[in-house]
Amino acid sequence: MSRRKAQQDDKEREGDRPPSLAMAAYRQLYRDITNGTLAPGRKLPVGELHATYGIGFSPMRDALNRLCAEGLVEKREQRGFFVADLNEDVFLQITNARLVLEETALRLSIAAGDVAWGESVILAFYHLSRAARDETSFVLTPEWSAAHREFHFALLAGCGNEWLLGFCRKLYEQSERYRARRRLLSTGLSPGTRSHLQVHEAIMKAALAHDADTASDLLVRHYKESFEIVMNADFELLDNPRRLVPRAASEPEGRRDAV
């Protein structure tokens, strides 16, 4: 009875409740994978996860299967689940895909976005500025990450294409895994600082002014810089400069692996 009562109480805060253990497991794993607690390539034995998170086999399996189809987890038939591996080639592909999709979404947002869209961008920027740190620290707080995500997707949300947005989300969360590895390192630039914030302000202003060219130019540049930073931090600094696809995605010549 007391059990039942508790459930009822839970129900009262509708909306963000995770009633199913499967969902709880999913969120836990999602967090631990995207923030790097569960290292890339690591095996995920259901039994071990069961012991660690205190959740049964079936719900855990549910969660793993979902993560799997989202690309955060890999499933090897009859031999279990693994955290999806990371390497610089994949990161390059993800970044390139992201450049194309986000620029498209941004341009469509600027062209089609309504008043509510503009307001949500302004609000998101406000949240981001509140979460920004004073200059020199290298630790990225969860709050800043959430605000950063909110801002970028507020920008894109006006495009009105759920599929496009869904793809952008997937690419974003993949990128986060790479960024997460950077948290412990202290390399050159400084995401989350007030100076970094100004880049976002510039993007916002261009977007709200319906200047699609400037806005997407700034956005693409922003991502390319992030890419370089993460690349230099996570992997050894390579001698050949990384090539990213040009904005229009129509280059005369190109290497096969350039994308």
Place this chain on the structure above:
Amino acid sequence: MSRRKAQQDDKEREGDRPPSLAMAAYRQLYRDITNGTLAPGRKLPVGELHATYGIGFSPMRDALNRLCAEGLVEKREQRGFFVADLNEDVFLQITNARLVLEETALRLSIAAGDVAWGESVILAFYHLSRAARDETSFVLTPEWSAAHREFHFALLAGCGNEWLLGFCRKLYEQSERYRARRRLLSTGLSPGTRSHLQVHEAIMKAALAHDADTASDLLVRHYKESFEIVMNADFELLDNPRRLVPRAASEPEGRRDAV
């Protein structure tokens, strides 16, 4: 012993075996959803599927979860699985996203594709031509569908970006669901006929000649035509002509729901 022997034999034809029931269920459901046997919006009670397909609860759940993350199935928390619904707005979004992504992938393919890529395109076209029917029939064979898919992805595969390709695949299979509804109808045009084949031949020739502009122009036109056909067949013919995003994805003005 004989048991073990059989296993060993199985192992020899590696690669396409579906050892797990979950995978078998997944494939069955995938087929039945994409070809329309399981109608959009329909509920998928695990118990009923269990009875129909003769596969247990857990594997079925596994399969449903995967389909779910792929967008073919929707999961309503604590109240079961449903075949993802179809409607014209979503179809418009899918088509628009597809236009952008496939054009990008095609241009990258043409820019970066190597000899092996060109050969696989030629081979795929050969298969498509073999599967083409004589003019007037309206029935689409599974063979033609497979060949059609093979051709289009042979074109895109040269881009070398697995993520981009993965998104294209997802959009393609979604589109197939709409096309599937058309099989029983007999509307104007005629996919799978020899005249329809010529469109693909033109695309191939342009691609192999490294004429990216012509190739993507033809491809986009091809998809827009398909869109109109399916739209007119499946839903009532609307008075306002559908607006699709222009190729460059940068239109001066636009409705919010236009994409």
Place this chain on the structure above:
DNA sequence: CCTGGTATAAAAATATAAATTTTTGCCGGA
């Protein structure tokens, strides 16, 4: 004595069956 392959045992994944909640449809009373 070392190497290579095979059988065996432990571990882990997959599948089944049963139990527990949660939802849903229905009926009676206000």
Place this chain on the structure above:
DNA sequence: TCCGGCAAAAATTTATATTTTTATACCAGG
């Protein structure tokens, strides 16, 4: 007609059983 509770159905979860993989040990051949 509307509300509340009861019962059936269905989803979720646990517990159990069955395969499959993986690691270890053993034995024949070099």
